[in-house]
Amino acid sequence: MALAARLWRFLPLAHGTVRKPWLLTRVAGSWGRCCTWRLRGSEVMGNLGAFKRSLLFSALSYLGFEAYQVFSQAAVVHAIAKVFRVEEILEQADYLYESGETEKLYQLLTQYKESEDAELLWRLARASRDIAQLSGTSEEEKKLLVYEALEYAKRALEKNERSFAAHKWYAICISDVGDYEGIKAKIANAYIIKEHFEKAIELNPKDATSIHLMGIWCYTFAEMPWYQRRIAKMLFATPPSSTYEEALGYFHRAEQVDPNFYSKNLLLLGKTYLKLHNKKLAAFWLMKAKDYPAHTEEDKQIQTEAAQLLTGFSDQK
Numbered sequence: 001m002a003l004a005a006r007l008w009r010f011l012p013l014a015h016g017t018v019r020k021p022w023l024l025t026r027v028a029g030s031w032g033r034c035c036t037w038r039l040r041g042s043e044v045m046g047n048l049g050a051f052k053r054s055l056l057f058s059a060l061s062y063l064g065f066e067a068y069q070v071f072s073q074a075a076v077v078h079a080i081a082k083v084f085r086v087e088e089i090l091e092q093a094d095y096l097y098e099s100g101e102t103e104k105l106y107q108l109l110t111q112y113k114e115s116e117d118a119e120l121l122w123r124l125a126r127a128s129r130d131i132a133q134l135s136g137t138s139e140e141e142k143k144l145l146v147y148e149a150l151e152y153a154k155r156a157l158e159k160n161e162r163s164f165a166a167h168k169w170y171a172i173c174i175s176d177v178g179d180y181e182g183i184k185a186k187i188a189n190a191y192i193i194k195e196h197f198e199k200a201i202e203l204n205p206k207d208a209t210s211i212h213l214m215g216i217w218c219y220t221f222a223e224m225p226w227y228q229r230r231i232a233k234m235l236f237a238t239p240p241s242s243t244y245e246e247a248l249g250y251f252h253r254a255e256q257v258d259p260n261f262y263s264k265n266l267l268l269l270g271k272t273y274l275k276l277h278n279k280k281l282a283a284f285w286l287m288k289a290k291d292y293p294a295h296t297e298e299d300k301q302i303q304t305e306a307a308q309l310l311t312g313f314s315d316q317k
Contacts, residue, residue, distance in 0.1 A: 086117050086119070118156040118157075118163045119165075121156035146177055149176070153170040168209065171195075171196035174193055187239075190232075197210060198214065207257075218244075219271075248272045255269070267305060287306075
């Protein structure tokens with residue numbers, strides 16, 4: 001109604017008559033002072049058709065501008081509402097993740113699997129992978145979820161290459177898929193995985209898990225069996241390789257960034273020291289892993305493995 005009222009006063013010829021000279025002057029004023037004198041007397045009446053067309057054009061232009069303003073404001077409001085909506089979903093997702101509500105988290109995020117938000121997509125990749133890791137997940141479902149997670153992580157990276165978490169989860173998911181595509185594919189992807197872990201660390205040097213995962217990469221290639229090394233030499237002129245010392249450096253760096261953040265980092269510190277024949281420090285970190293509060297199934301498995309390794313120490317005495 002406000003728009004119609006404002007428009008109506010720009011249409012003095014709507015009923016076919018020029019009602020008052022001041023209306024013409026007022027309209028002419030909107031075109032510029034130099035045009036005002038032309039819209040009087042016989043000149044106006046002699047060019048009435050042209051005047052009507054010009055006036056209608058101005059009115060339509062005004063209407064278009066008003067409509068543009070209305071739609072622009074609506075678009076801004078919609079965009080703001082969308083941002084707040086995504087933030088709300090992310091808050092819910094992070095709460096469920098911290099609470100260990102893996103299945104609820106997956107159910108929440110799969111509702112938005114068509115999203116183009118990188119932060120939402122990498123969380124969905126993580127949730128898909130976490131569901132795949134549950135003991136109650138069948139092997140067939142696990143494989144589907146692993147590939148699903150990779151697709152979400154890939155999309156997250158495409159939407160935002162500056163997201164450290166997108167790089168991290170893309171690398172994790174590529175590694176997981178390698179378990180289904182054979183040792184050649186797993187080794188062939190090794191450099192890609194390393195590249196994305198390094199990029200994640202570059203983008204966020206304070207993310208302990210990215211540093212920890214880089215340590216796992218080093219540990220894996222340090223203990224690679226001879227037959228896998230032969231395959232690696234067939235695939236690369238310079239095959240991927242690392243040392244236990246390099247792996248140890250990453251595990252310690254992760255611990256410095258965020259002490260006791262992950263039971264597996266404690267376990268791998270102990271196992272790496274074992275590989276380096278330092279039983280005293282190995283026992284120290286394995287004890288920490290065994291005593292770590294179990295919040296997840298993985299924590300319980302790590303507690304069991306640490307306890308078994310410590311029992312091995314006792315048997316050797």
